Amino acid sequence: MTSHSFNRRTFNWQAVWALFKFEMARTRRTLMQSIISPVVSTCLYFVVFGSAIGSRITEIDGVSYGAFIVPGLIMLSLLTQSVSNASFAIYFPKFIGTVYEILSAPISYVEIVVGYVGAAALKSIILGLIILATASLIVPLKIAHPGMMLLFLVLTAVTFALLGFIIGIWAKNFEQLQVVPLLVITPLTFLGGTFYTLDMLPPIWQKISLFNPVVYLISGFRWSFSGNSDVSVGISLAMALLFLAMGLVTVWWIFKTGYRLKQ
DSSP states (O other): OGGGOSOOSSOOHHHHHHHHHHHHHHHHHTHIIIIIHHHHHHHHHHHHHHHHHHTTOOEETTEEHHHHHHHHHHHHHHHHHHHHHHHHHHHHHHHHTTHHHHHHSSOOHHHHHHHHHHHHHHHHHHHHHHHHHHHHHHSOOOOSOHHHHHHHHHHHHHHHHHHHHHHHHHOSSHHHHHHHIIIIIHHHHHTTTSSSOGGGSOHHHHHHHTTOHHHHHHHHHHHHHHSOOSSOHHHHHHHHHHHHHHHHHHHHHHHHHTTTTOO
16 A cells, blocks of 8 residues: 555645545535534533523532533534544545545545544534533633633544544444444543542442543543532643554554455
8 A cells, every 4th residue: 555655745734634524524415414413412502501400509619500511512513523524525535436436546545534634633623612602602611721722622522533434444334334423422521520520439439540541631621611529630631642642553553454345
């Protein structure tokens, strides 16, 4: 696979733009599924949990419960949609066989990843910002560190888009494509502090929760809003960068070995 080496002199922006534009066009064609449905689902979570639990828990760390759960709900949607968008984007060309045309074209695997992952991450970021704007109409929100909020938003979207890209290559059928998002990502997000702080848990479960990678992402993202977090923001940022590095290494290995890409 010599066309996919790192030794190319110029970056093929035209190829990246073609892949990126195709994926963004698919979003426009499926606007209900890609944008409207996740926003409505998140708003329902917000209304149900905010009303049911918020009537019993008025504040957490000086923040109203409604405002407290907003970062977690944004992360829930961001993680699931990043994985879903990227996994389907690469799986479908593999399913119908057109991925081999892309692999044989004069485009490096770096450019392939940038095109697909970039589009999936951007769609998730846009979705996250729409949910944030919608939530701000329901509860008063204050973002203490907007720069860090955007940084965590972008890092999380790119990292989980990479994970989705890996899942899309690994999956042999549509059932496997849904296994990780439904049975791994969503439970980890619910158990990662979306609706509560780790201080509310018994000591043993607080320690167990630290093995959940989503805890660090939600904690860092929540800190950017209120300045409060379950884990040091430095550790959260370091873990986010570690997850990103792991995704990049895995994708590099996939293209180097041709894992599930060779006929």
